[in-house]
Amino acid sequence: KAGVTQTPRYLIKTRGQQVTLSCSPISGHRSVSWYQQTPGQGLQFLFEYFSETQRNKGNFPGRFSGRQFSNSRSEMNVSTLELGDSALYLCASSLVGLSTQYFGPGTRLLVL
Amino acid sequence: AQTVTQSQPEMSVQEAETVTLSCTYDTSESDYYLFWYKQPPSRQMILVIRQEAYKQQNATENRFSVNFQKAAKSFSLKISDSQLGDAAMYFCAYRSGETSGSRLTFGEGTQLTVNP
Numbered sequence: 753k754a755g756v757t758q759t760p761r762y763l764i765k766t767r768g769q770q771v772t773l774s775c776s777p778i779s780g781h782r783s784v785s786w787y788q789q790t791p792g793q794g795l796q797f798l799f800e801y802f803s804e805t806q807r808n809k810g811n812f813p814g815r816f817s818g819r820q821f822s823n824s825r826s827e828m829n830v831s832t833l834e835l836g837d838s839a840l841y842l843c844a845s846s847l848v849g850l851s852t853q854y855f856g857p858g859t860r861l862l863v864l
Numbered sequence: 865a866q867t868v869t870q871s872q873p874e875m876s877v878q879e880a881e882t883v884t885l886s887c888t889y890d891t892s893e894s895d896y897y898l899f900w901y902k903q904p905p906s907r908q909m910i911l912v913i914r915q916e917a918y919k920q921q922n923a924t925e926n927r928f929s930v931n932f933q934k935a936a937k938s939f940s941l942k943i944s945d946s947q948l949g950d951a952a953m954y955f956c957a958y959r960s961g962e963t964s965g966s967r968l969t970f971g972e973g974t975q976l977t978v979n980p
Contacts, residue, residue, distance in 0.1 A: 783965075783966050785966055785967065785968070787968075794970060794971075794972050794973065795955065795968075795973075797967050797968065797969070800965050800966055800967060807964060807965045808964075808966075808967045810967075840907055842909060844909075844966075844968075846966045852899070852911060852914055853911075853959075853966055853968060854911065855901075855908065855909035855910075856908075857906070857907065857908050858907050858908070858909075860907075
């Protein structure tokens with residue numbers, strides 16, 4: 753079974769631009785979560801989607817948004833990029849009712 | 865809110881030796897799950913082991929085992945017969961069993977070096 757995939761793997765943007773990251777979960781997994789990893793703040797939860805609905809949201813500004821499609825694939829969008837948005841963005845998927853999340857390889861975003 | 869603390873930013877171990885990584889957490893919940901994830905230089909987060917809070921028996925996965933002390937809110941990871949491939953950043957993580965959703969709360973991480 754294929755693992756969680758994320759595209760693109762690397763991205764360079766400039767301040768003020770917007771970016772969309774994509775995540776395809778493991779087949780059969782309907783829950784998708786997003787995390788931001790930075791050297792200063794560590795791993796922080798962004799949001800979780802289940803059956804196309806946002807189920808949980810972390811403490812991030814409204815510039816960070818996401819959505820989930822009927823095939824469980826998820827996208828996250830960051831508008832008006834700031835230098836501090838430079839990070840590794842990790843996506844994780846899990847089966848309904850089970851606790852274990854499986855992570856993708858991440859998208860490394862650099863904002864210049 | 866739940867918090868997870870890893871008090872050892874760095875640890876080192878000789879190949880074939882045993883090392884223990886510490887993790888403490890704070891929660892008022894009685895139903896929850898704890899995890900150890902490994903993040904090698906590739907940055908891919910890999911599940912090492914999980915523990916359900918309602919289980920008294922400590923989880924084991926081959927060379928990896930945990931010491932789960934629920935009353936003390938402690939969840940340490942023991943790596944036996946350490947191998948060079950074990951070198952990575954290790955994260956302890958908490959997931960509530962009482963609220964819906966899969967949100968993980970992570971500790972700060974422990975960088976493990978394995979010396980040949």
